[in-house]
Amino acid sequence: MIVYDDPDGQPATDIPVRRIKFTINGDMKIAEVEPRLLLSHLIRRGLGLTGTHMGCDTTNCGACTVLVDGRAVKSCTMLAVQADGHEISTVEGLATASELHPLQEGFKEEHGLQCGFCTPGMMMAAKALLDTNPDPTEEDVRWALSGNLCRCTGYQNIVKSVLWAAEKLRA
Amino acid sequence: MSQALDEIKIGGLGASRKRVEDNRFIRGKGNYTDDITLPGMLHMEILRSPLAHARIVSIDASKAWDIPGVHLVLTGEMMATRNLAWMPTLSYDTQAVLATDKVRFQGQEVACVIADDPYIAKDACEAIEVEYEALPVVVNPEQAVAEGAPIIRDDKENQQDNVVFDWEVGDAAGTDRAFEQADVISKLKLHYPRCHPSPIECCASIADFNRATSKLTVYMTTQAPHIIRAAVALVAELPEHMIRIISPDIGGGFGNKVPVYPGYVCSILASILLERPVKWIEDKTGNLISTGFARDIYLDGEMALRRDGKILAVRMRCDSDHGAFFSDAQPSKFKIGLLHSAFAAYDIPVAHLSDRGTYTNKAPGGVAYRCSFRVTEAMFFQERMMQAAADDLGMDQAEFRRMNFVQDDQFPHRTPFGFLTDSGQYGKCLEVGLKAIGYEDFRRQQAEARKRGRLLGLGISTMTEPLGAGNSREYDILGIKMFDSADLKVHMTGKAIVRTGAKTQGQGHETTWAQIVAHELGIPAEDIVVEEGDTDTAPFGMGTYASRSTPVAGAAVAMVSRKIRAKARKLAAHLLEVSEEDVEWELGRFYIRSAPDRGVTIQECAMAAYSNMPDGMEPGLENTAYYDPPNLTWPFAVYIATVEVDPETGVWDVLKVVAVDDCGVRINPMIVEGQIMGGLTEAYAMASMQFITFDAEGNCVGSNYMDYLLPTAWETPGFELHSEVVTPCPHHPIGAKGIGECAAVGGPAAFVNAVIDALSGMGVRNIDMPLLPDRVWEAITHRRDVYGGPPVRSDD
Numbered sequence: 001m002i003v004y005d006d007p008d009g010q011p012a013t014d015i016p017v018r019r020i021k022f023t024i025n026g027d028m029k030i031a032e033v034e035p036r037l038l039l040s041h042l043i044r045r046g047l048g049l050t051g052t053h054m055g056c057d058t059t060n061c062g063a064c065t066v067l068v069d070g071r072a073v074k075s076c077t078m079l080a081v082q083a084d085g086h087e088i089s090t091v092e093g094l095a096t097a098s099e100l101h102p103l104q105e106g107f108k109e110e111h112g113l114q115c116g117f118c119t120p121g122m123m124m125a126a127k128a129l130l131d132t133n134p135d136p137t138e139e140d141v142r143w144a145l146s147g148n149l150c151r152c153t154g155y156q157n158i159v160k161s162v163l164w165a166a167e168k169l170r171a
Numbered sequence: 172m173s174q175a176l177d178e179i180k181i182g183g184l185g186a187s188r189k190r191v192e193d194n195r196f197i198r199g200k201g202n203y204t205d206d207i208t209l210p211g212m213l214h215m216e217i218l219r220s221p222l223a224h225a226r227i228v229s230i231d232a233s234k235a236w237d238i239p240g241v242h243l244v245l246t247g248e249m250m251a252t253r254n255l256a257w258m259p260t261l262s263y264d265t266q267a268v269l270a271t272d273k274v275r276f277q278g279q280e281v282a283c284v285i286a287d288d289p290y291i292a293k294d295a296c297e298a299i300e301v302e303y304e305a306l307p308v309v310v311n312p313e314q315a316v317a318e319g320a321p322i323i324r325d326d327k328e329n330q331q332d333n334v335v336f337d338w339e340v341g342d343a344a345g346t347d348r349a350f351e352q353a354d355v356i357s358k359l360k361l362h363y364p365r366c367h368p369s370p371i372e373c374c375a376s377i378a379d380f381n382r383a384t385s386k387l388t389v390y391m392t393t394q395a396p397h398i399i400r401a402a403v404a405l406v407a408e409l410p411e412h413m414i415r416i417i418s419p420d421i422g423g424g425f426g427n428k429v430p431v432y433p434g435y436v437c438s439i440l441a442s443i444l445l446e447r448p449v450k451w452i453e454d455k456t457g458n459l460i461s462t463g464f465a466r467d468i469y470l471d472g473e474m475a476l477r478r479d480g481k482i483l484a485v486r487m488r489c490d491s492d493h494g495a496f497f498s499d500a501q502p503s504k505f506k507i508g509l510l511h512s513a514f515a516a517y518d519i520p521v522a523h524l525s526d527r528g529t530y531t532n533k534a535p536g537g538v539a540y541r542c543s544f545r546v547t548e549a550m551f552f553q554e555r556m557m558q559a560a561a562d563d564l565g566m567d568q569a570e571f572r573r574m575n576f577v578q579d580d581q582f583p584h585r586t587p588f589g590f591l592t593d594s595g596q597y598g599k600c601l602e603v604g605l606k607a608i609g610y611e612d613f614r615r616q617q618a619e620a621r622k623r624g625r626l627l628g629l630g631i632s633t634m635t636e637p638l639g640a641g642n643s644r645e646y647d648i649l650g651i652k653m654f655d656s657a658d659l660k661v662h663m664t665g666k667a668i669v670r671t672g673a674k675t676q677g678q679g680h681e682t683t684w685a686q687i688v689a690h691e692l693g694i695p696a697e698d699i700v701v702e703e704g705d706t707d708t709a710p711f712g713m714g715t716y717a718s719r720s721t722p723v724a725g726a727a728v729a730m731v732s733r734k735i736r737a738k739a740r741k742l743a744a745h746l747l748e749v750s751e752e753d754v755e756w757e758l759g760r761f762y763i764r765s766a767p768d769r770g771v772t773i774q775e776c777a778m779a780a781y782s783n784m785p786d787g788m789e790p791g792l793e794n795t796a797y798y799d800p801p802n803l804t805w806p807f808a809v810y811i812a813t814v815e816v817d818p819e820t821g822v823w824d825v826l827k828v829v830a831v832d833d834c835g836v837r838i839n840p841m842i843v844e845g846q847i848m849g850g851l852t853e854a855y856a857m858a859s860m861q862f863i864t865f866d867a868e869g870n871c872v873g874s875n876y877m878d879y880l881l882p883t884a885w886e887t888p889g890f891e892l893h894s895e896v897v898t899p900c901p902h903h904p905i906g907a908k909g910i911g912e913c914a915a916v917g918g919p920a921a922f923v924n925a926v927i928d929a930l931s932g933m934g935v936r937n938i939d940m941p942l943l944p945d946r947v948w949e950a951i952t953h954r955r956d957v958y959g960g961p962p963v964r965s966d967d
Binding site (some may be wrong): 007019034036037044045049050051052053054055056057061062063085090091092094097100104107109111113114115116117118120128140141143145146148149150151152153154155156157158159171 | 189190192193194198199200201203205206208209261289369371372420421423424425454455497523606676677678679748764781841842844845849850851852853863876877883884885888889890
């Protein structure tokens with residue numbers, strides 16, 4: 001929602017708005033959005049889910065990675081209107097009320113994060129991997145995360161975190 | 172008798188305690204600047220210059236003003252009416268906030284728009300019409316000092332050229348004499364390319380001026396909130412007690428978030444003018460092309476050697492490129508930072524270093540990117556020079572270093588540039604590293620492989636670096652002395668809060684500061700919260716950069732804990748009804764010397780401080796400590812990498828990386844190892860791919876993550892870390908030394924030395940970073956060095 005100042009008392013310019021329907025972390029939502037609105041901005045500003053971070057706006061850093069119908073997607077590269085009819089999962093949907101997701105536990109156990117900015121995107125990209133490949137090799141993990149940049153950790157502990165989670169999920 | 176506390180179990184010194192900050196980050200509940208929304212908040216976007224050097228003929232913002240939702244358009248002219256078009260830098264220069272006369276680098280801030288929505292603000296920026304008259308462009312120091320070069324800083328009276336400073340240190344005459352005595356003189360010339368610290372989170376601020384209270388609150392991505400408060404007070408002429416800087420969670424800093432940037436200043440002015448909160452979120456291109464870059468220095472040096480390998484002297488002549496404004500964040504006494512910490516690990520009698528800083532039409536900065544003020548450049552040159560000298564002498568790389576190391580019994584050791592290194596066991600660290608990499612075996616394999624045309628190489632980098640500025644006698648920024656602080660409040664139930672003048676950006680202060688308190692007082696770490704970054708609550712400190720948190724703020728945490736313990740001892744004596752002299756301390760508990768089973772815990776003392784203090788004692792159990800370190804801390808590190816180079820393509824793969832870090836006492840070994848791995852990755856990045864260059868017109872090549880390459884999980888090698896050698900820092904209260912940046916400082920030379928070693932016998936002495944495959948291929952194919960900044964390209 002945007003409220004404009006109208007200093008000249010003129011009729012507001014007609015801003016095209018599209019109505020979309022989507023699911024976020026299991027909740028059904030309806031939103032009215034400008035066609036140019038990025039999905040990442042809908043998630044962050046529209047829904048207040050600020051765990052999805054924006055690092056680069058150019059689909060390189062992967063901090064904004066979410067799942068769309070179970071696939072890892074960089075949400076700064078998708079328009080909100082393209083989410084119409086789809087299911088989106090963000091970092092906020094990983095844990096249940098009482099329990100952390102094994103990926104969240106793994107990142108803490110293996111010191112897979114430092115500043116924490118890339119972490120939600122890393123965990124969502126890793127979730128997309130583990131959902132399809134429950135027993136990945138180190139190489140599988142490194143490849144699956146190669147669209148996500150981290151400047152703090154050197155990745156070694158991130159890889160260990162994902163393998164930790166994979167093992168726990170298999171158990 | 173009560174059971175003594177197990178320090179590791181209570182999360183004290185040496186515990187690999189899991190990080191408390193992770194609890195929010197893994198849930199997506201961090202609180203970064205962009206996550207904060209204030210009522211009535213507006214959004215700011217910046218219009219940047221497309222040209223590197225041009226006179227501004229006119230700026231027409233009328234179309235921007237006409238866009239619905241636009242509240243304010245700021246230009247340099249408007250800033251000038253408030254005396255805010257220019258601001259002082261951290262290095263006694265000035266920097267344009269919004270350009271008035273001309274633009275001096277591509278990406279310079281020209282105007283900004285404040286609107287209801289960031290999309291509208293961006294639209295309005297595009298509607299601003301700026302007419303430029305292009306000027307000749309200077310993109311490197313050579314061009315800057317060439318005859319007829321355009322004067323970039325014609326705004327400065329008395330600035331007749333593009334030289335920022337000429338600075339020298341050491342003994343020039345003594346060095347000359349030593350060179351006359353040399354059997355062998357070894358020379359090396361190289362370029363450390365410009366790169367960008369590039370935290371994933373860009374810079375951001377939300378300024379919130381409240382007219383009713385006259386209070387300005389600014390949420391911002393700053394590594395040094397108190398410095399910012401002082402800067403805002405001076406620049407914006409606001410009373411300091413009415414300014415509150417809050418640095419919330421920071422998505423990586425690495426030096427990039429130390430300086431004051433025009434975006435911060437504009438958001439503050441806009442909030443004051445509009446009396447509403449104004450949020451500025453920088454985009455990645457803005458971050459990469461306009462904020463604190465690092466390095467960009469040409470290093471030319473030589474070493475005087477005796478035939479047997481003894482180093483007699485070193486001479487370095489450097490040319491540093493500072494961009495359009497000299498805004499390096501560094502101690503004011505040292506124009507080119509601590510570049511003269513080079514060769515501190517070696518016993519060298521005499522040395523001389525000079526540096527000429529130049530203005531160019533590039534972004535300002537020269538920040539310490541994951542290093543202590545130009546130490547990365549120093550150690551890179553040092554270790555490349557060591558390799559070249561050993562090769563010139565025909566000596567073994569390890570043996571040449573070993574025989575020139577400062578020996579264990581020589582500490583404290585005065586370097587030829589005047590630093591005093593504190594402690595170390597250099598030879599022992601090197602032995603650990605050589606054993607871990609399998610030195611002798613590798614050399615045999617290397618020779619075997621060479622016979623079959625395969626190019627294997629091994630690179631060694633050994634170094635000590637100065638971490639933890641001050642002391643305050645020598646280190647200040649803009650005259651503000653570089654000490655730090657901690658404030659500890661123990662509540663009546665024995666729980667506590669500690670605040671420091673540092674500011675964590677991933678280093679894990681919320682976890683480790685509690686461990687220091689646990690070590691000193693025996694209060695379990697989980698009973699202690701740590702808070703930083705709010706200038707209204709934190710004690711004054713210089714912030715977190717240059718690996719100074721543990722050496723300075725961490726020391727302050729130990730010292731304030733000791734003040735608390737001293738008062739608790741009095742309370743214990745009162746509770747035990749004995750004199751203070753009869754009270755002994757063990758972790759978490761005071762007891763009577765003659766009756767050890769009679770004692771009181773620190774928690775009981777805390778309760779007494781609020782409920783049962785002796786007559787005349789000031790109530791409460793709180794204190795503050797300011798810590799001015801007697802010296803820098805000097806960790807030592809050995810990094811060894813092995814590589815294989817493909818002679819057909821120039822592509823090189825890392826086979827193994829070994830790191831031996833002696834950083835004194837480790838507060839949290841898990842966090843220390845995390846820092847080392849992160850540093851090694853940035854070292855690999857700089858050696859292999861990460862650089863920013865400019866074409867002849869001053870267009871920045873590297874303005875986004877498609878051009879500015881950062882290694883991913885796929886390219887980054889694995890690391891083997893060693894912590895066998897521990898030399899406690901003799902002057903730090905808990906024996907710790909800085910560590911956050913060692914691997915980024917010492918690491919690059921290990922990779923480059925390994926590649927050069929792989930090409931031995933090919934007549935290749937140097938390939939400048941980054942060692943992109945085409946540069947390595949060029950060296951192999953043409954049997955020659957590849958020198959200089961990445962090529963200045965032109966469309967003609």
